[in-house]
Amino acid sequence: MTIGLLLITHNDIGAQLLLAAKSTYGSIPIRTEVLSIDHYDQPSDLTKLTKQYIKLLDQGNGVLILTDMFGSTPSNIGKEFSHLKSVNIVSGINLSMLLHIFNYPKFNLKELTAKAIEGGKNGVIQIKNERKKSNNIK
């Protein structure tokens, strides 16, 4: 049995990343739900929804919550559940993070949390190559 994954992001960031991950792998190996947050959403409603999603996703192995930016509303909503032993929260979601997580669907919550951070960080690279003369911008 796998853990549950909950993406809490501004607007459709989470949904679009999930879509890209799905088209990469062909399917999603971990039960995943998305909570999209808009500026007019009430924090109390979001907390209630998050609670419901956690209940839905936790099949006994815990829930990993991924949010986009630390300190923003999605992360702050997630933080309200950080006291739960069965919930871990990681901010800074990107496609590398998601693809890396889906590479290890049988991992437990602690292991997948580490993989999320590793995948997210390792995906941030300055891309260098030999510069071609014809591509130089004056």
Add this chain to the structure above:
Amino acid sequence: MKEKKVIISNKLGLHARAAAKIVTLTNKFQSIIEIVNNGKKADAKSIMKILMLAAPKGTEVTITASGKDEIAAIKSLEKLIEAKFDEES
């Protein structure tokens, strides 16, 4: 340990979908499987490690497998790469 040289011949090279197909395949085997590009080694069971090779079309890579099912692993991976990851018909 078994090894084989293969040329990445699909248009997009070792991009995300191709790497995903590799890990889906390699994770079915018990052997340790690696892809080597220009001295850079990557665990063929990790999508991130494969993507870090940044191997475009035309790159010659060496695939290696070590373990009980190494022969089957090498053959399957070679077949997938040579079939251009079933991306092009």
